[in-house]
Amino acid sequence: MAAELKLGKKLNEGKTKEIYELLDRPGHVLVQSKDQITAGNTVRRDQMEGKAAISNKTTGCVFKLLQEAGIKTAFVEQHSTTAFVAAQCEMIPIEWVCRRIATGSFLKRNPGVKEGYRFSPLKLEMFFKDDANNDPQWSEEQLIEAKFCFAGLNIGQCEIDVMNRATVAIFEILEKAWSTQDCTLVDMKIEFGVNVTTKEIILADVIDNDSWRLWPSGDRSQQKDKQVYRDLKEVTPEALQVVKRHFEWVAERVQLLLESKNSCRVVVLMGSISDIGHCEKIKKACLSYGIPCVLRVTSAHKGPDETLRIKAEYEGDGVPTVFVAVAGRSNGLGPVMSGNTAYPVINCPPITADWGAQDIWSSLRMPSGLGCTTVLSPDAAAQFAAQIFGLNNHLVWVKLRASMLNTWISLKLADKKLQECTL
Known part of the structure; x- marks a missing residue:
């Protein structure tokens, strides 16, 4: 199947994936996962055999759920066990982090807040992707003053508002879906890009077990995400197998998010x-x-x-x-x-x-x-x-939630267009 696509040059390479242009599909790229697992901006780095396939499977299921709900994403189709085809985007160098429960770095940056504090409404944060400076937290004002322009789209207040709203909606959709498996979505990071063809902001990159914290039954001691790898005192082959089993557990259950036991x-x-x-x-x-x-x-x-x-x-x-x-x-x-x-x-x-x-x-x-x-x-x-x-029925609920988001975005963009015409 891989031979059917004509790969061009490597456009980008990250810690866990490579991006290739597709010569026979203009406006699309191949996202190839790697078996590498990292933590602390690659301070810890290991090869975990099979991780690429696990991550690719997880991302495919998550993006399919979001697309069926009505969320616009870069994902197009699975290509192989370790790669998928996506719409080509110019990536916005911001990680949008959404939190339901206080844990991890939030506690270090906010002393006095106890682990387990529940955010209602959700806590939203932005981090500028800069490995040399450990991905510093940014404010909306910093993002506006950066005057970014990607694929011809200037990133201003309107675009920031859209990504804010979309991040919350995406989190709530996945939170609702994971609750059907008695699993708490604690927090999550996502990235957006500007589609080079349509010039619109869409969810891009990947969403896999590196992207979130998952606590079965709301119990941190049962965590199934990459935090298990971060917490290792020593990385041994046996320890990596334990981490892999957690990743496999997530990949198996994420498929169930596409199903509903409740007919209507x-x-x-x-x-x-x-x-x-x-x-x-x-x-x-x-x-x-x-x-x-x-x-x-x-x-x-x-x-x-x-x-x-x-x-x-x-x-x-x-x-x-x-x-x-x-x-x-x-x-x-x-x-x-x-x-x-x-x-x-x-x-x-x-x-x-x-x-x-x-x-x-x-x-x-x-x-x-x-x-x-x-x-x-x-x-x-x-x-x-x-x-x-x-x-x-979470599959009905997620469509309602995505519809709310899309209605809000259409009004926001209509207002922006009207203001530009007035000016």
């Missing part, structure tokens, strides 16, 4: 087939969150027995379900469903221009004892269902 479903009930267009919009939005959606036609006015039979059909198989009632004019569908099921019911009536203002009250003003809510937008109805499922 939205069932859209329409009072008339004439509402099919409205319902198809709900279905499309549900599918964007990875939620299966079923469309049914039933009238609570004209066939209440059939409506309740359909309800029982979806209650009986044990799949967590949200019902969406689509009924115009007099909405009896949502109230009847809500009064006869413990599952969530959302009213999403198709509002018409003639009697819509009057009809909406049949969805808003419910008899006592009914808990169905009303949402007018088909997209918003699907989003509300996703928020319900996201409480127990």
